[in-house]
Amino acid sequence: MLKDDLKHLYEIQKLDIEIDELSTNLESIPERIRQLTLDSEKHKSSIEREKEAIEQLKESKSDEEKKLSNIKLALEKNKKKEKVIKSGREGESLLKEKENLIRDEGFYTNKLKEINDRLEKSVTNLSNLEDSLGDVINSTEEDIKLYNEKEKELKNEIERLEDKKKRIAVHIKDPLMIKKYERIRENRDGVGVVVIDKPICGGCFVKLPQEIYNELKNGEEMHYCEVCGRILLWKGFIDE
Numbered sequence: 001m002l003k004d005d006l007k008h009l010y011e012i013q014k015l016d017i018e019i020d021e022l023s024t025n026l027e028s029i030p031e032r033i034r035q036l037t038l039d040s041e042k043h044k045s046s047i048e049r050e051k052e053a054i055e056q057l058k059e060s061k062s063d064e065e066k067k068l069s070n071i072k073l074a075l076e077k078n079k080k081k082e083k084v085i086k087s088g089r090e091g092e093s094l095l096k097e098k099e100n101l102i103r104d105e106g107f108y109t110n111k112l113k114e115i116n117d118r119l120e121k122s123v124t125n126l127s128n129l130e131d132s133l134g135d136v137i138n139s140t141e142e143d144i145k146l147y148n149e150k151e152k153e154l155k156n157e158i159e160r161l162e163d164k165k166k167r168i169a170v171h172i173k174d175p176l177m178i179k180k181y182e183r184i185r186e187n188r189d190g191v192g193v194v195v196i197d198k199p200i201c202g203g204c205f206v207k208l209p210q211e212i213y214n215e216l217k218n219g220e221e222m223h224y225c226e227v228c229g230r231i232l233l234w235k236g237f238i239d240e
């Protein structure tokens with residue numbers, strides 16, 4: 001009977017929709033794993049960047065310390081000369097030099113303080129990043145493990161549903177019906193057969209001719225929506 005074939009076809013479609021959902025989920029897993037790995041790599045590069053920053057700050061610190069120690073030496077020299085020369089042009093120039101050196105001393109002391117502050121922040125940041133790296137790696141590994149398990153589960157479930165489909169398909173008398181259904185499904189967002197309980201197509205919502213609607217209920221021949229081409233199935237022929 002045609003109506004039994006249609007009913008089986010509808011069962012197959014329900015499984016197909018389920019399989020489609022599971023497949024979408026399955027296909028998204030490699031990208032999710034890639035993203036997780038990327039996040040973990042980003043964390044590692046942050047650590048490397050912070051280490052480089054610390055090295056550079058240490059170099060700058062040592063440069064500025066050298067400058068400051070030269071200034072201090074020059075100041076001591078200046079002081080010694082000051083004891084001997086107190087007046088005249090030489091005395092003026094010594095005073096001028098002293099003023100400049102004191103100004104420079106202030107400037108480089110501040111600069112050194114800034115570098116030390118930045119260095120302290122970077123060291124704290126590095127230590128935090130290094131502390132959390134272990135957790136990040138562990139949780140990434142755990143998540144990847146879960147995704148791999150999920151992948152297996154999804155594959156098994158899809159296989160189970162495909163088997164179920166095959167067992168239903170053997171009951172369909174018209175071998176062309178499944179082929180037609182699959183072709184329509186491919187072109188119509190995964191829905192090849194629509195259930196009708198009023199004279200409106202359940203797929204594209206166009207109004208169906210009353211005559212077609214009445215014939216549908218007889219279940220004696222196949223009817224397709226004239227607009228979207230989907231197979232029409234009277235609701236009374238299915239169990240829901």
Ligand SMILES: [Zn+2]
Pocket residue numbers: 201202203204205206225226227228229230
């Ligand atoms: Zn339609």
